Amino acid sequence: MHYPSAPATPAVPLRSLSFHLLDANLLSCRPGTVLPEETTETYTLLINKSGKGQLYSDSKRSLFAGQSAFLFIPGSSFQLERKDGLALEYYRIQFAVTFIDSWATPAAYKEALFPGRSELRVYPSSQLIEMAQQLYSGRSDQDGMPSFENNMRFLKLIGFLLEHNLVTDSKTSSTQAVERTIQYMQDHYTDKITVKWLSVKASLPSGQYSAVFKELTGKKPLDYLTELRIKRAKEWLLQSDESLRDIAERVGFADEYYFNRRFRQTTGMSPRQYALAMRRRVRVRDWAGHEVTIPDQPRRIIFYGETIGDLLSLGIQPIGGDLWKQGRPFNAEKVSSLKPDLIIFDKEDEREYEQISRIAPTLTYNSYGPLEERLLTLGEWFGKEREAQQWLSHHAGNAQRMWQQLQPYIRPGETATVFVHHRGRRLFVMGNIGLTSVLYHPDGFSPVRKVQDVLQADRAYKEITEDCLQEYAGDRIFMLLPGSPVSRKAMEQTIASPLWQSLPAVRNGHVYLVDENEWNCGDAYTIERLLRMLPELIQHTS
Structure with missing residues (x-):
């Protein structure tokens, strides 16, 4: 994966700034939990230690995983959600910045230290995590040398971040230098490129260059280059009937024999075998970014997710009976016995995906995405583009007629909110899935501002506390009745x-x-x- 170089940032008055550590904590988010939204009163630095999560801030969603570090200025809001099946552990470091002018007058500084960016990158990330651990271990409630020494450690950490992320004309970090060579490789993969030449271009020793390169991409430089060439060769194989010698030369291989050998090592088949196989199949990119080959006209399809009705609406009938019912664990043994030729899986869980994809070609599918996006995706996958467009057009007409029917019962600009108690006693406001996808219509209800923020962040839901109800409640409230006895009791207590x-x-x-x-x-x-x-519901109660 390539991380683009950061744009040049406006000058930050470092000479006049003083940094002071306030607190350092190691926090965790256990499986099945969602942390409440936080509004920062100080500069807050989050450093991922282990696990994966989603970080929501200012209507933006970012992946919070290995190598991740995010800095929020005072007054920012953010919320973390765990993503995989493991606990998410991260350091939260809070600090203050003081601006001291030429008259030695101090004032609180609250501007961005890295204008235009909140996600930070450093090399090596293990060094940043080690620095954070030292700050956490060195915490002291007492004034004196322990506190002073920990603040010195903090200044070292801040200097490390500034060096790698504050771009100037005179100095470029090793990470940024390697990122530029990655971009060069993507643009000039046909050139004769060596690690030595790349390291010279980045002004780094070969060993350090290769280490930084692998941390950024997960691959060695020449392996990364070979993958670029093979990827382009696949395109030529499907688009033309040129000889293997010509294709090999086009993508940068010295001869067709080496090209053939590396192609087979990468794909498990020869270039010509690949071309014949692909022309009988459809190659697509799924929700999680996997490139998957769909068999020609798959018949035995298993759907594992929450929106089976999407497939049914296009006349696609999955097999497997109740395998797709919400909440049921994936039964690999039963799925294998059904001998599927395609599996659709609606989670971003790479460990589970790896297990499932061993059974049959597997596509990840975003059940939480907009309805139009989902049906058009299915239409592309199964050659039903026309059916998807027809269904969406028919649905849009039905929705417009329904809201016209309800106009006498709804005031212009009325807002609506959907709440649910779930996962025990926890309270959620719904975002872009379920009932809200019908309520929030140009001729229907509008979301309140706080819910609009959830929608702009493309979130399915957001956990809130009861004392925030007034901020999220619209002119009309739809409270979902949960099936869980614990959640039902929590709901009854809320409405009382x-x-x-x-x-x-x-x-x-x-x-x-x-x-x-x-x-x-x-x-x-x-x-x-x-x-x-x-x-019927609105007319009956309005």
């Missing part, structure tokens, strides 16, 4: 609370208690059904 009773939607009688399983499914089939159910 004085805070809930004070909400305008509650006082105006615009609260709808609807079954979660029936109303909060986001698949195409259920969304069409909601268009028939919603008018």
Whole structure:
């Protein structure tokens, strides 16, 4: 993976700034948990130690994984969610910055230290993690030398970050230098390129260059170059009937015999075998970025996810009975026995994907994505582009007619919010999936500003606390009735609370208690059904 070089940043008055460590903590997010949103009062640095997560900030979503470090200025808001099956561990370092002018007058500094970017990169990342661990271990509640020494360690860490991320005309970090050579390789992969030549171009010793390169890409330089050439060769093999010698020369290989050998090592087949196989199949890129070859007209399809109705709406009938039911673990033995020729899997879990893809070609699918995006994706995968467009056009007409029918019952600009208690007693506001995909329509309800932030961040939901209800509640509230007894009891306690009773939607009688399983499914089939159910609900209670 290539990380583009950071753009040049405006000057930061480092000469006039003083940095002071306030606290350093090691925090964790256990499997199945979502951390509450935080608003920073100080500069806050997050450094990933282990695990993967999603980091939401200012309506943006970023991957928080190995090598990740993010800096937030005072007044910023962010929220972390664990991504894989492991606990997410990270360091949170808080500090203050003081600006001292030429008259020695101090003032709090709250501007961006790295304008235009919050994600930081350093090499080696292990050194940054080690520095963070030293700060955490050296914490002291007492004034004196221990506190002073820890602040000195902190200054060393800040200097390390500045050196690698504050771009100037006179100095470029080793990471940025290697990134430029990666871009060069992508643009000039046909050239004769050696590690020695690349290291000279980056002004680094060969050993250091290769180490930085592998940390950035996960590969050795020449292996990365070979992959670039093989990838382009695959395209030529499918687009032309040129000889292997000509294709080898086009992509930078010295001769066709070496090209043939490296191609077979990479793909498991010869170039010509690959071309014949691919012309009978469809090659696509799935949600997680895997390039997957779909068999020609697959018949035995297994869907493992939450939006089976998407496939059914296009006339695609998966096999496997109840394998796709929500919450059921993937049964590899049963799936293998069904001998599928394609599996569709709606999670971004690489470990589980690796297990599943051993059974049959596997596509990851974003069940939480917009309905139009999902159906067009399925249309591309299965040669049903026309059917997908027809279904979407028909659905758009039905939705418009439904909202026109409801116009006498809805005031212009009315807002709506969907809440649910889930995973025990925890409270969530729904984002871009399920019932909200019907409610938020140009002729329907609008989201309140805080929910709009959730939608702009492309989030399916967001965990909130009850004392935030007023910020998220719209003119109309749809409270989903959970199936879990624990969650149902938490919901009943919420709607009996004085805070809930004070909400305008509650006082105006615009609260709808609807079954979660029936109303909060986001698949195409259920969304069409909601268009028939919603008018009756709104007209009956308005």
